[in-house]
Amino acid sequence: MATAELVHEPRARSMAEGSPGPIGRDPNTRHFARVGWGFSSPAFGVIAAFTIFPIIFAVVLSFQNVNVTGSGFGLQGFTTANYHAMLTAGLWHHALWFTTIYTVVTVACELVLGTVFALVLERLTKGRGMMMALLLIPWSLITVISAELWSYIYNPTYGVLGEIWHVITGASPPNLLGYPLDATIALMFADIWKTTPFVAIIVLAGLVMIPTELFEAAEVDGATGWKTFWKVTVPLLRPTIGIAVLFRVLQAFGLFDLPYVLTGGGPGTSTQSLAMLGYNTMFTDINFGPGAAVAVSTAVIVLVMCLVFLRAFKQQVGKETISA
Amino acid sequence: MRSTIKGAPSGRARRRWGVSATGAGALAAALGMAVVTAAPSSSASVAHAGTTTITWWASPISTSGPDLRKTLIAAFEKANPTIKVNLETAPTNTDTNRADLVTTISGGAKTPDVFMGDVIWPGQFGAHGLALPLSKYLPKSFFNRFAPGLVQGASYDGQVYGAPFFQDQGFLYYRKDLLAADHMAVPKTWEQLQSDAVTLVKQGKVKYGFVWEGASYEGGTCDFMEYYADTGGQVLNSTDTKSVLNVADVTKVLTFMRGLVTSGASPAAVDTFQEPQAMTAFQDGQAAFLRNWDYAYSTSQAAGSKVIGKVGVAPLPTFAGRPYPGYSNIGGWNLYINPHSTNIPADLKFINFITGVQAQTIEAKPPFSEIPTNAAVRANPSIRKLNPPFAVLAQTKLVPRPAQNPNYPKISQAIYTNMNSAVAGSTSPAAAAKAMASQLNAAVSSSGL
Known part of the structure; x- marks a missing residue:
């Protein structure tokens, strides 16, 4: 029985010792607080201008009857019609379904593959840096560029994949981007290729943080490799995996550039993600109200997903009990 | 217009x-x-x-x-x-x-x-x-x-x-050398173009017969409008406020477009082709016929092309029984x-x-x-x-395309997405034509999503 409790020490003690009384009453502290606010106000200003204001504006737009004119947005009164139009649109249902499936499949695959890569990398005694650098190439490529590359690979007339297929089977190459299911899988594959290294690096960082004594103890207790992985490695990796998943879900749910370049949302609208739908509604159809509704609802959905996630994983952090 | x-x-x-x-x-x-x-x-x-x-x-x-x-x-x-x-x-x-x-x-x-x-x-x-x-x-x-x-x-x-x-506007580009060798005239009907293309592919003279723009994008609407206008069909009424799409004609058009693929006249990948893909196949000498815009002639005669001096240009064909030439999209x-x-x-x-x-x-x-x-x-x-x-x-x-309605992007989307799924074979021509008609009605009337 090996039991390890990871408990965080309270950090504020040393700071509290220095201050004689409650914060508000000490002129010195008040002075420092003012200085602190002063120094952070430019940052707050920037955040307010470039993050908070656009968010509020998008929410306002989504509840307004918006008339786009040459002289700006005419807001013509409160309405819930934008959300009604969105909720009743088949396009939105499909985009939501597609984006969700896409997120679940790609994040799950990336997590499994990333963890495998991380475990291999951790055991490498030679050339780990080299391998990490190689692994990071897909991640370091700009998505638009890698999407263009994939479109050449998938192209059935002059694509590499089609040629390989033709040489092996003798049959004419498959038209991967021409059918909804094939195009979805092709997109997912390109995404997994690109983002698995990111997950691997995060998981690797988590792996090297696990004290080696735990593995030694497990070995002494006679645990098999498989059992050690599930009972020691995975539980201790949970916070790291939580962060990796959080990042990936946020990114995958906002999917835009890969289908925009690779499939244009097609064939038909079968690979149109929520972000693409919002963009097309706003900038192709010049229909800002419903477009804003799509954008805001997507943000709300992903926010709720992340909060649920954080909660689930937060309970684990610092309370891990490993028992074998 | x-x-x-x-x-x-x-x-x-x-x-x-x-x-x-x-x-x-x-x-x-x-x-x-x-x-x-x-x-x-x-x-x-x-x-x-x-x-x-x-x-x-x-x-x-x-x-x-x-x-x-x-x-x-x-x-x-x-x-x-x-x-x-x-x-x-x-x-x-x-x-x-x-x-x-x-x-x-x-x-x-x-x-x-x-x-x-x-x-x-x-x-x-x-x-x-x-x-x-x-x-x-x-x-x-x-x-x-x-x-x-x-x-x-x-x-x-x-x-x-x-x-x-x-x-x-759309033009028909063809390989003068291939047509001359087989004593073929420049096709004046779509049906003739299809059978010529199939013949040339079967003879092994070209990899693809006829290449065009069948992808799910604005250019797909252009190609569709040419076939559809050849049947005498209109998309919107004279005030551009109502869809007057003729489902029977659209079914005929989509059946023909899909038939180009199933007969072997066009490659299956034509449903992912935009202008550059069609152009590349043609200038590499892989295709006998090309539907493309004005620029395709000078591009096909530029350095690097394999068909320099072998390209002819003609008006687009029409359906059998209709007056030649067919319509070119603007x-x-x-x-x-x-x-x-x-x-x-x-x-x-x-x-x-x-x-x-x-x-x-x-x-x-x-x-x-x-x-x-x-x-x-x-x-x-x-x-x-x-x-x-x-x-x-x-x-x-x-x-022209039916662009006088402010909801034109949605109108075009209703056209090219359904054209594309019919060409890909994921929807039957009849079902795609029906879907096109109903999406057009929604696009013209509503300002929804």
Whole structure:
């Protein structure tokens, strides 16, 4: 029985010792607080201008009857019609379904593959840096560029994949981007290729943080490799995996550039993600109200997903009990 | 632009334009005056030295060789020393281009002053006030310089928003050498084209018979409109307010388009083809027939092409039993003015110059070889000779896309997504035609998602 409790020490003690009384009453502290606010106000200003204001504006737009004119947005009164139009649109249902499936499949695959890569990398005694650098190439490529590359690979007339297929089977190459299911899988594959290294690096960082004594103890207790992985490695990796998943879900749910370049949302609208739908509604159809509704609802959905996630994983952090 | 536009001017009309062209100089001079008096005062941005600078937003027109935009600007600045034109390069993707302009202009930006925009934009830009109604600033006589139908296509709700800059349309490109070897005539019907293509593929002379644009994007609507117009069908009613799509005709068209793939006349991948993919297959010598725009001729004859000297150009075929030739879809670009521009008189002078005889002659001649919009230049036989697609222009019939409705993007989407799924075989032609009709109704009536 090996039991390890990871408990965080309270950090504020040393700071509290220095201050004689409650914060508000000490002129010195008040002075420092003012200085602190002063120094952070430019940052707050920037955040307010470039993050908070656009968010509020998008929410306002989504509840307004918006008339786009040459002289700006005419807001013509409160309405819930934008959300009604969105909720009743088949396009939105499909985009939501597609984006969700896409997120679940790609994040799950990336997590499994990333963890495998991380475990291999951790055991490498030679050339780990080299391998990490190689692994990071897909991640370091700009998505638009890698999407263009994939479109050449998938192209059935002059694509590499089609040629390989033709040489092996003798049959004419498959038209991967021409059918909804094939195009979805092709997109997912390109995404997994690109983002698995990111997950691997995060998981690797988590792996090297696990004290080696735990593995030694497990070995002494006679645990098999498989059992050690599930009972020691995975539980201790949970916070790291939580962060990796959080990042990936946020990114995958906002999917835009890969289908925009690779499939244009097609064939038909079968690979149109929520972000693409919002963009097309706003900038192709010049229909800002419903477009804003799509954008805001997507943000709300992903926010709720992340909060649920954080909660689930937060309970684990610092309370891990490993028992074998 | 509901009614079908008859191709290029007839001989009689040509003479008429020719006459008006002789007075072009006088018209331009009169126009300059009219412009200055008609436009609201805008001395704010005129510099002390007396020169005005305007910004022209335009995507690259030629992909290689000299830049048409810069050549035209140089000619304009020479003729108008007090106006400087600052070129701002726009995205080549028409949808990205539009998105940028919508954000910029609705945000109230004063530049660009003049922008080059797609022929399908007048409805949307007019309805949202994103372009200046040129007909309020220019005399009616100004628009007489353009070939028939073009001004109508640049109008929305009784106002002209765009000045036609260069025209484009679908052509049939074919391999002269292959047809000659098999004693085949240039196909005049789609059915003939299909069987010729199948024959040439079966003989192993080419990998693909006929390549065209079947992807799920705006270009798919262009190709569809050509087949559909050949059946006599219309998409919207005469006031552009209601869908009048004929489901039976659409089913026939989609059955034929899908049949191109199943018969082996076109590659299965044609449902992912946009212009570059179709062009690449043709110029690599892999295809016998190509449906493409004006640029395809010069591209097929440029260095690196494997079909130099082997390419012929003809009007598009039609369905058996219908009058030859078939319809060509209208493409091309207009010049629009930003309603916030503070240099409207200079903007109008620029538009007047670019659509005038001198500038239009420059763009019509090699190496640019665009189809001019100015009727006088179009009527000039010496210019026609230099540009093979331009030479067959007189024989072609044109069909516009139903772009006069402000919801055109959704209308087009209803067309190309369903065309694409029928060509891919993921939906039956009949089901795709029905879906197209119902999505068109929704697109025309609602401003929903």
